[in-house]
Amino acid sequence: MGITKSYDTAFATGLATTFVLSLAAVTTHILYHGILQPLGLEYLRIILFIVVIAGLVQLVQVYLRASSPVLQQLLGVYLPLITSNCAVLGVSLLAIGQSLSLVQTLFYAIGAAAGFTLVMVLFGAMREQVEQSNLPDAFKGTPIALISAGLMSLAFMGFQGLTV
Numbered sequence: 001m002g003i004t005k006s007y008d009t010a011f012a013t014g015l016a017t018t019f020v021l022s023l024a025a026v027t028t029h030i031l032y033h034g035i036l037q038p039l040g041l042e043y044l045r046i047i048l049f050i051v052v053i054a055g056l057v058q059l060v061q062v063y064l065r066a067s068s069p070v071l072q073q074l075l076g077v078y079l080p081l082i083t084s085n086c087a088v089l090g091v092s093l094l095a096i097g098q099s100l101s102l103v104q105t106l107f108y109a110i111g112a113a114a115g116f117t118l119v120m121v122l123f124g125a126m127r128e129q130v131e132q133s134n135l136p137d138a139f140k141g142t143p144i145a146l147i148s149a150g151l152m153s154l155a156f157m158g159f160q161g162l163t164v
Helices: 006-040 042-065 070-077 077-083 086-097 102-132 142-157
Strands: none
Touching: 006 042, 006 070, 006 102, 042 070, 042 086, 086 102, 102 142
């Protein structure tokens, strides 16, 4: 929730996560089916996936430092946290577990990343509005953030069961 203090930071973090998540899912799919599975080393998938994700985050950080120092400064400490984002690892593992093809894995990853970005942006916009609101002292800070998270989760539960 620390990332979502502003709309801009949330959107930039969401885009960086989208890039890393999509690239990580495709890369891990190729490595799993091209190396681990033929050699019977499937048990190494989590270790390999973590190394790939950490490497991709470092590549994004180096690229941003060279191309957009302002964006690099805006993301600051939050960019390396993408490495420890369980969603990035989870999407890769779920795609492998569901035996998705490479193209299906790519679209699955893009969809998951788009949902993550949407939630981040909505939280950022909501927190910007809350910061400008006149709240009682008891609700300022973490309490209103948790209440907002609860209301947002209730809203997204409305999508449950909407499958094709």
